[in-house]
Amino acid sequence: MSLHTPAQAHTHFAQTASARRDFAAIARWIAPDAKVLDLGCGDGSLLGHLRDTLNVRGYGVERADANVLACVKNGVNVIQMDLEAGLSGFEAQSFDVVILSQTLQAMRNTEDIVLDMLRVGKEVIVTFPNFGYWKHRFQLINGNMPVSRDLPYQWYDTPNIHLCTISDFDNFCRDHKIRITERLVLTDGKPVGFMPNILGGLAMYRLGNDG
Amino acid sequence: MSDSSSVGIVVPQTVHFSEPLPLKSGAVLPEYDLVYETYGALNADKSNAVLVCHALSGTHHLAGRYSADDKYPGWWDNLIGPGKPLDTNRFFVIGVNNLGGCHGSTGPKTLNPATGKPWGSAFPVVTVDDWVVSQTRLADRLGIRSFAAIIGGSLGGMQAMQWTLAYPDRVKNALVIAAAPNLTAQNMAFNEVARQAIITDPEFHAGDYYEHGVVPRRGLRIARMLGHITYLSDDAMGAKFGRKLKHDEVRYGFDVEFEMESYLRYQGDKFAETFDANTYLRMTRALDYFDPAAETGGDFSAVMAKAKADFLVISFTSDWRFSPGRSREIVKALLDNELTVSYAELTAAHGHDAFLMPDPHYHAVMRAYLENIEFGEAR
Numbered sequence: 001m002s003l004h005t006p007a008q009a010h011t012h013f014a015q016t017a018s019a020r021r022d023f024a025a026i027a028r029w030i031a032p033d034a035k036v037l038d039l040g041c042g043d044g045s046l047l048g049h050l051r052d053t054l055n056v057r058g059y060g061v062e063r064a065d066a067n068v069l070a071c072v073k074n075g076v077n078v079i080q081m082d083l084e085a086g087l088s089g090f091e092a093q094s095f096d097v098v099i100l101s102q103t104l105q106a107m108r109n110t111e112d113i114v115l116d117m118l119r120v121g122k123e124v125i126v127t128f129p130n131f132g133y134w135k136h137r138f139q140l141i142n143g144n145m146p147v148s149r150d151l152p153y154q155w156y157d158t159p160n161i162h163l164c165t166i167s168d169f170d171n172f173c174r175d176h177k178i179r180i181t182e183r184l185v186l187t188d189g190k191p192v193g194f195m196p197n198i199l200g201g202l203a204m205y206r207l208g209n210d211g
Numbered sequence: 212m213s214d215s216s217s218v219g220i221v222v223p224q225t226v227h228f229s230e231p232l233p234l235k236s237g238a239v240l241p242e243y244d245l246v247y248e249t250y251g252a253l254n255a256d257k258s259n260a261v262l263v264c265h266a267l268s269g270t271h272h273l274a275g276r277y278s279a280d281d282k283y284p285g286w287w288d289n290l291i292g293p294g295k296p297l298d299t300n301r302f303f304v305i306g307v308n309n310l311g312g313c314h315g316s317t318g319p320k321t322l323n324p325a326t327g328k329p330w331g332s333a334f335p336v337v338t339v340d341d342w343v344v345s346q347t348r349l350a351d352r353l354g355i356r357s358f359a360a361i362i363g364g365s366l367g368g369m370q371a372m373q374w375t376l377a378y379p380d381r382v383k384n385a386l387v388i389a390a391a392p393n394l395t396a397q398n399m400a401f402n403e404v405a406r407q408a409i410i411t412d413p414e415f416h417a418g419d420y421y422e423h424g425v426v427p428r429r430g431l432r433i434a435r436m437l438g439h440i441t442y443l444s445d446d447a448m449g450a451k452f453g454r455k456l457k458h459d460e461v462r463y464g465f466d467v468e469f470e471m472e473s474y475l476r477y478q479g480d481k482f483a484e485t486f487d488a489n490t491y492l493r494m495t496r497a498l499d500y501f502d503p504a505a506e507t508g509g510d511f512s513a514v515m516a517k518a519k520a521d522f523l524v525i526s527f528t529s530d531w532r533f534s535p536g537r538s539r540e541i542v543k544a545l546l547d548n549e550l551t552v553s554y555a556e557l558t559a560a561h562g563h564d565a566f567l568m569p570d571p572h573y574h575a576v577m578r579a580y581l582e583n584i585e586f587g588e589a590r
Contacts, residue, residue: 068555072576078555079553
């Protein structure tokens, strides 16, 4: 299936190898045997990876029929629902880790979902493509909406409606009293330490409730 | 007609139980028969058995035909057979007619050995819990210690859930389709109207109509017509009938004017020919009384703590009699107990009846789940 079909835009994120370069990094932040909720879990490959490498007890949440079927085929627990409806079906602090991998930017109720994740999870992992990445800035200066490996859509078919930069998300966490316990910025799978908001393609955050 | 994906010609079997069955109501059924069918072969360690529980008007006849010129196959023939989602090349599938039924298992129209007359009104009210106990006895008789899966839609889904609660070590997977943790007041209200239609039929004779040589056909027919409306969605009825007229013009009378009326009358008549009114009363009561959370003060999560099985829960978007919201309650209870569960909320136009339809995505989900089931002793 082409990445650029409108149908694809209705899933929470692009299920591609490039979109999932954060797997190994996410796995490093998860303890063995943890109970994990993966929001927008796609075909369940992250949960399958975590199950096989860390013996996690995982549940995924997906909206798209094809992905739900893929999860069932992959033997990954999946709950079919629309994240925009919130996480009211999950008890407070009932998961060790709640993951939102490259889906934040496609959510309508971005603020609500982050806060709800912090209610349900003892820890939250959020990853998103950094809109401030220099290649994105460069395309914008040239007069076009950015298209890259991390943002593989044209402006007219993108599911991404709430793109942000690393600086924006830092501010968001500060304003909402969300504690950032760790931040990792990757470009082509390699950590970026210097000027991450310009040189980083993918942002990964470990979040906790303050206090 | 030969069809490699059909289980072919099938023969029902009857097994007699002489050990009395104490019922939830306090009544005791002194002895009884269960009629059942099986498809596929039981493997050497008897670990590939799948029980399919039927809904209100279902039977033990799940798949195949009784003769080459049998007009209709079993009621879930689109799901069950060689190479089908519930693959009889792999699984040993069992269908059983529930107690109180009217297709061969002991029920109100069966002769009561104590009186030599049909049970009629004396046949006790049976519950989902009672059915599951009776099903364990059938499993014992077949040498099946635990089921690889128990599957049911609607009232059948309630039986699958009850199995996981009452016999957690005897069921490895439960496929609970278009079901609910209990019935809502509105849902029970439909059952009450259906029962009233039957009970107030002058030919009901307080349930002992057999000895009068009549059946409360009018009541049963109306009960079924009502049921049919609730099993379909507004959209499905609109698509199928809309406002289509039976004749070329309206006739300003009360005979069949619209196609929808013709359909309902036909369905009601057909059902009243084959189904027993006393059974209908008892099946609807079994639905009403099902409420496992009653023993935990209404806390469904608390009662589901007994379950050990893995679950696949499925609902259909246009099902308003067993709405997706009710299936989400089941899923929540399973999640609260950290059980293994997947939930598919399928987009379907057919309302509650969608669980019987061969929708490709629905069947793909069922197939995917069933293919991943490995045989072995339930945990």
